Amino acid sequence: MSIAIIGGGIGGLTTANALLRKGFNVQVYEKAQSLRSIGAGLSLTPNGLNSLNAIQPGIVEVLKHAGSLLHTLTLKRSTGETIASNPMTLMQQYGQPILNIQWSKLQAILALRLPSDIIHFNHRCVGFEQENDQITVYFAHQKSIQPDLLIGADGINSVVRQTLVGDGFPNFADRVSWRAVLQYHHELLPLNTSTLITTPDGKSFLLVDVGGGYIFWSAIAPSADDFVHQRATHPKTRVLERFAEWVEPVGAIIEATPVEEIVEQPICDRPPLKHWSKGRATLVGDAAHLVMPFLQQGANMAFEDAYELAEYLSAAPDIETALNVYEKSRIPRTTAIYDRTTAPDYHPYQADGKIMFNDMTEPSQMSQDEFETWLYGYTPSITH
Numbered sequence: 001m002s003i004a005i006i007g008g009g010i011g012g013l014t015t016a017n018a019l020l021r022k023g024f025n026v027q028v029y030e031k032a033q034s035l036r037s038i039g040a041g042l043s044l045t046p047n048g049l050n051s052l053n054a055i056q057p058g059i060v061e062v063l064k065h066a067g068s069l070l071h072t073l074t075l076k077r078s079t080g081e082t083i084a085s086n087p088m089t090l091m092q093q094y095g096q097p098i099l100n101i102q103w104s105k106l107q108a109i110l111a112l113r114l115p116s117d118i119i120h121f122n123h124r125c126v127g128f129e130q131e132n133d134q135i136t137v138y139f140a141h142q143k144s145i146q147p148d149l150l151i152g153a154d155g156i157n158s159v160v161r162q163t164l165v166g167d168g169f170p171n172f173a174d175r176v177s178w179r180a181v182l183q184y185h186h187e188l189l190p191l192n193t194s195t196l197i198t199t200p201d202g203k204s205f206l207l208v209d210v211g212g213g214y215i216f217w218s219a220i221a222p223s224a225d226d227f228v229h230q231r232a233t234h235p236k237t238r239v240l241e242r243f244a245e246w247v248e249p250v251g252a253i254i255e256a257t258p259v260e261e262i263v264e265q266p267i268c269d270r271p272p273l274k275h276w277s278k279g280r281a282t283l284v285g286d287a288a289h290l291v292m293p294f295l296q297q298g299a300n301m302a303f304e305d306a307y308e309l310a311e312y313l314s315a316a317p318d319i320e321t322a323l324n325v326y327e328k329s330r331i332p333r334t335t336a337i338y339d340r341t342t343a344p345d346y347h348p349y350q351a352d353g354k355i356m357f358n359d360m361t362e363p364s365q366m367s368q369d370e371f372e373t374w375l376y377g378y379t380p381s382i383t384h
């Protein structure tokens with residue numbers, strides 16, 4: 001079976017690895033001219049790491065050497081007062097820790113496991129057509145291909161999703177984020193820790209050790225618009241305007257970050273879909289289920305998608321059956337994660353973040369402990 005994956009991000013590269021290991025003929029088509037080196041870090045949680053290990057036994061050990069294991073999560077107010085400092089004990093419970101890693105290192109580790117000639121850069125997909133059990137995928141430079149199966153891993157503004165479902169643009173969630181990775185040392189930022197600083201007005205600043213002397217910071221602030229019309233000032237000016245007065249080292253770390261390293265991005269999500277497969281086309285990652293990043297699950301859900309899709313495709317009698325089982329399994333889980341990020345009582349970046357350590361008050365929701373057990377306890381063990 002020939003499979004075309006649109007998008008060479010975290011989801012596309014993981015899916016390519018999973019499918020190759022099942023013996024499929026996979027090609028990845030990426031619109032960029034090379035792998036994007038995004039100045040960001042990611043927190044990988046036990047559910048995602050267990051899925052990656054099921055796809056490629058041993059890969060998590062490689063990631064652990066490239067990143068940093070989270071031992072302590074500290075919550076602070078913007079004035080510096082510590083609200084809570086919690087040791088992380090997920091390893092004992094779920095067999096995997098929380099692993100913080102630079103995006104570019106994760107991407108390189110995933111790409112290195114693929115034959116280099118299967119990633120086709122400079123291929124911007126512009127849509128596809130399906131007719132009589134045949135699919136034709138079109139690219140910007142007039143080229144087209146006819147794979148047996150098309151997988152859209154083309155992220156937040158997915159063209160494949162647009163052709164498949166046609167549900168328009170993502171929703172702007174009235175918040176903007178800024179992110180960067182830099183080499184930085186400060187006595188307030190010990191190794192193997194993350195520090196989340198929040199204010200009741202919905203601003204947050206996250207500082208994460210991602211290993212090798214590097215720090216990842218991520219700032220989120222409420223915003224009336226997504227800044228697309230305000231390009232006259234630098235992202236660095238905008239983030240400093242909002243966070244410069246916060247407890248050290250927040251101001252110092254923003255000042256020390258080269259402006260070109262700061263990634264500014266509106267926070268968006270999309271209402272969950274009832275179906276995301278049709279005929280010979282399906283979706284993985286943000287293209288399938290875009291959630292706000294509060295639970296740090298976007299990439300982790302993509303790992304779960306990749307694992308399950310490869311398993312179903314290798315076991316089912318035909319593509320349609322495999323895609324049907326795949327979305328039936330994935331949609332309820334990813335919808336529950338979306339629901340959690342939008343639940344009225346769940347405001348991890350408000351009320352000084354206390355809710356993160358307390359139970360939910362809404363009775364229809366699981367308690368925080370129950371939710372975490374359900375989320376991180378996902379075990380990739382599909383039996384055919």
Ligand SMILES: Cc1cc2nc3c(=O)[nH]c(=O)nc-3n(C[C@H](O)[C@H](O)[C@H](O)COP(=O)(O)OP(=O)(O)OC[C@H]3O[C@@H](n4cnc5c(N)ncnc54)[C@H](O)[C@@H]3O)c2cc1C
Nearest residue numbers: 007009010011031043125154155285286296297298299300
């Ligand atoms: C502030 C913030 C913090 C986050 N923190 C975390 C975290 O800690 N943990 C976590 O798990 N997740 C986190 N996420 C979410 C995570 O970054 C995403 O869910 C994840 O990157 C999705 O991967 P993807 O491969 O689906 O999409 P992407 O990584 O966006 O990749 C899509 C790829 O498709 C390519 N592409 C797009 N359109 C086309 C086209 N038409 N033709 C060809 N190629 C195309 C793009 O160039 C890109 O390479 C965070 C997100 C944000 C905004």
